[in-house]
Structure formats: structure tokens, C-alpha cells
Amino acid sequence: MRTIYVGEITKNIKEMCIEANYFLSQDMDAAMKHAVSIEKAPLGRQILSQLQENLQIAGKDMIPICQDTGMAVVFLEIGQEVHLEGGLLEDAVNEGVRQGYTEGYLRKSVVKDPLERENTKDNTPAVIHYEIVKGDTLTITVAPKGFGSENMSRIFMLKPADGIEGVKQAILTAVKDAGPNACPPMVVGVGIGGTFEKCALMAKKALTRKTGSHAETPYVKAMEEELLQKINGLGIGPGGLGGTVTALAVHIETYPTHIAGLPVAVNICCHVNRHVTRVL
Secondary structure, three states: OEEEEHHHHHHHHHHHHHHHHHOOOHHHHHHHHHHHHHOOOHHHHHHHHHHHHHHHHHHHHOOOOOOOOOEOEEEEEEEOOEEEEOOOHHHHHHHHHHHHHHHOOOOOOOEOOOOOOOEOOOOOOOEEEEEEEOOOOEEEEEOOEOHHHHOOOEEEEEOHHHHHHHHHHHHHHHHHHHHHHHOOOEEEEEEEEEOHHHHHHHHHHHOOOOOOOOOOOHHHHHHHHHHHHHHHOOOOOHHHOOOOOOEEEEEEEEEEEOOOOEEEEEEEEOOOOOOEEEEO
């Protein structure tokens, strides 16, 4: 049994909120630079170059890479040999978010009630996903999600008879409908299987994978590659103004499901696709 004090969790989440919002992750930085080199449309290349300049200014001047600093989504993979002390885990996570967004001068975008719309003024509460895993470490992933792209999310409750072609068509439909609203070039997270809520969670977590990595299952990997090619053939392009780079990656996660269903969730993220992971 290993003890972790929740104050360490607060400290790390504070730093991760600031890091995710000020700096592009290494995998996304590499993907964006590659996009500039392969974009065929002159206007598309110009937009990608402007985005690169924006990222450089943000890092140099320590300002957010996007004005929408998102709602904090936190994934916790807790080793079952870990013992937490010093307070409640959920309180520690939210305190880290509060400190990060306040001290980092990040935009406060969370409202206390979805209909009354009063701002909480510190970007809490976070959306927290817990998973118990083997071992004695705690893995934290902070993924602030802006709502330009979040609002383009879709869930399709397909019939089993729709099969793999139906799944592909659903994903393409979601991307076409999103168009410029998801701030392309985008990363497309997909969850297939499980239940209504499980496929949505898989789609969200898929966005935190290393950009351009592939699923281990051969047919899923083939789908990722095929869909990336088809999405980039839609002509939406950087900023939605036309081009050959609409998406930087398609990440698909799958899970067993019921004999009567075929749930598919699509969660699109904009070109910054913020995510930071640390292991305590």
C-alpha cells in the first residue's frame, strides 16, 4: 500500500491546467507542423502558419493558446494499492482546477446551473472520470475542453444491421455537420460499443491518446486510417475555409455491447486538443 496526500493532487492539477492552456502538447505540436508541410491549398497553408504563430506567441508571452480555456475534464486512473490521505479526492481535484484557472488568469467558463447560468467564477466543478487500475500509482490526465468543438458532439444509436459501413457514415456525418464550427484541423475521437454513456466516455478519452497513434485491433486501425483520408477529402480544411487537412487524427475506441445495439459517439476537438498527463 502506498500513501498519496491529496495536496499533491491539487498541486499537480493546478500546474496541469495552466500547462495545457498555455502550451500545445508535443504530439499535437508535431501534428500541426506536419499539417503545414502537407496542406495543398495556399489559403489552408496560410491559416496553418497563422495558427503556428499564435502558438509561439502564447508560449512566449505566457497567455492561453485559445480564449476558450474550456471546462476542465480530468481522468484519474487510481491504482488499487494507493491510499489517499488528507481530504476528499474530488475536493482536491476541484481545488487544483480553482487554483489553476484563478492564478493562471484563465477564462472562467463554468456556470453553476445549466438553466440559471450563474458563473462559478473559478471554473469549477471539473468533470471527473475515475478508474480503478492495478498498481500503486495515480495517473492524472487533464483535458480542458472548449465548447466550440464540444457542441459538435454526436451520439448515434445504430442498429446492428448498420454494421461497419453505417458506423463510418455516422462518423463522416458528424464531421460534415461540424464543418468550420469545430475549429479545424480537428482531432476526431470515436467510441463504438458499450451503452449510450460508455461510448461517449470512450470518444472523449480517445482525444487524449497520443495524436496519430493507432488502435491495436487491426480492423479498427484500418478504420482510423480510412476515415482520416475520407475526412481530409471533404474539403473543409483549416479554419473551414477549404483545404486538404481537415483532421489531424482519428482515434477510435471500442467496447463490447448488447446484441440489440450499436452505439457510436463522436467527440471532436479543435486544433489545440489540450491534454496533459502526469503519474504520481
